[in-house]
Amino acid sequence: MWSRLVLVLRTSAAWGGLGLLIVLFIFEGLFRSSPPNIVPFLLMLGTFFAAMTAFSHIHRVRLIDQPVNSTTLANRHRRQIELPLDANAAFALIEASIRELPGAERVDSAADSLQVRAKINRIAPFQDEFWRKWPVTQWLTGGDNQIYATVSPGVDACSVMMICEPTRAGWTDWFLLDSGVNLENALALGRAISRRVAELRKNEKAAAQQTVTEKELTVAKLNLLHAQVEPHFLYNTLASAQILTRSDPASADHMLGNLITYLRHSLPKTEDTPSTIGVELERTRAYLDIMKIRMGSRLQVQIEVPDYLKPVLFPSMMLQTLVENAIKHGLEPQTGGGTIWILARAHENNVALTVADDGRGFSVEGAGTGIGLRNVRERLRLAYGNTASFGIVANFPNGVAATINVPTTFIQGEHHA
Incomplete structure (x- = not known):
């Protein structure tokens, strides 16, 4: 009052x-x-x-x-606003909010000094077209307005100081009143800033939710791809063991022991427990021992994997998938069988793991559905993006060589050169 x-x-x-x-x-x-x-x-x-x-x-x-x-x-209004943003983001937000104000004609911004100045064309709320033509009337009704904003950087947030005022000198406030126009500008600018901050938070929340969803989908897809590899091998092994129990119980017992070893290494792990080349090699050895019982002297195996590379992180089941494809499509169709080579080499920041055979190679008779190799490519893409690769070429003089390249990352810092 x-x-x-x-x-x-x-x-x-x-x-x-x-x-x-x-x-x-x-x-x-x-x-x-x-x-x-x-x-x-x-x-x-x-x-x-x-x-x-x-x-x-x-x-x-x-x-x-x-x-x-x-x-x-008052004709002149000052607002101090704290924003949970870095200085550059806050400056861009303030500048965009000022440019969208009604009547904003000239906006001068300096990103280095974090300052924004703007001239606002005054829209007189009580002035009709007749009185608008007279310069004296325009002066008496207050003239144009201006906005000055400065961003002060902080550690985790920043402070924004805004001034909304007429362009005329301060002493004229004793005689001239702006009919609340600058108050309206200050409130409008505050609303624009609040809306933009809320929109940023909404977008960040949506991006975070999308990241979680994509991660869950990736894990589900990896599990599905993993599940596609194992069933037929388990069925074939159990069927072979059942047959051997009648004709060769000792071999059946040996096969079941290797199957137990294989399954022990194949138990589901938590998402934060990656596999390694050493673990995958043990699983593959158990698989090859089972296949040697089934194929006898038709299958020969040579493994050259340095001990210092065994702690390197490696996707589960991929090595066994390559070995399985080499036997199924390369060696089994041949009367005399052949040899499987498993080689690991380090090169700069990558490790190359190769599975080669001297089987039938890229022949029509030996070609399969390609599901296993497609799964390898897809799982590498999901797990590593562009930092891993997979290649398959003809081996000399016969067979196929498949190589997986992954970044050299040692589990728990176990690096034994």
Whole structure:
């Protein structure tokens, strides 16, 4: 209440005092005569219109912002906003918010000093087209406005100081009122900033949720690809063991022992427990021992894997998949069988694991469905992106050589050169 009364009295007194000084200067200073009787009436009329202007200003401020006090009634407004962003992101957000304000004509920004200045064309809320043509009327209604914003960097956040004010000098605030236009600009800018911050948070939350979803889909897809490899091998092994129990119980017992070893290495692991070349080699040895019982002297195996490479992280089941494909499509179709080579070599920051055979090679008769090799490529893409590769070429003089390249990453720092 007191702030409104003070504004009315201040504006009326300012205009009344200015009018009185003009009258005294003109009539007593220049003409050395007393003012005519109409002058007091004109002074009272001007004071009345000044008071009405103040009341109009108060009414509009109440419409814009319910709390009417000395801060909201002022022509110039300062806002301090804390943003949970780095300085560059906050500067871009402030600049974009100012550019979208109604009437923004000129926006000057300096990214290095984190400052933004803007001129805002004033849209007078109570001025019709007739009075808009008069320059004096335009000056009396306040003129254009401006916005000045500065971003102060912090550690985890930053502070933004904004000033919304008329372009005219500060002393004119005693005589001229802006009808709450700069208050409206300050509130609009605050809303724009809040909306943009909320949109950023929403996008970050959506991106995080998408990342979680993609990770879950990747894990599910890897599990599905993994599951596609094992069943037929297990069925064939159990069927072979069943047959051997009748004809060769000792071999059946040896086959079941290797199957137990194989299954022990194939038990599902937690997502954070990756496999290694050493673990995969043990699993593959058990698989090859089973196949040697089934194929006899038709299968020969040579393994050259340095001990220091065994702790290197390696996708589970991939080595066994390559060996299985080499036997099934390369050696088994041949009457005399053949040899499987498993080689591991380190090169710069990568490890190359090769499975080669001297079987039938890329022949029509030896070709399969290709599901196993497609699974290898897809799992490498999901697990490593572009940092891993898979290649398969003809072996000399016969057979096929398949190589998987993965980054050299040792489990738990076990690096034994």
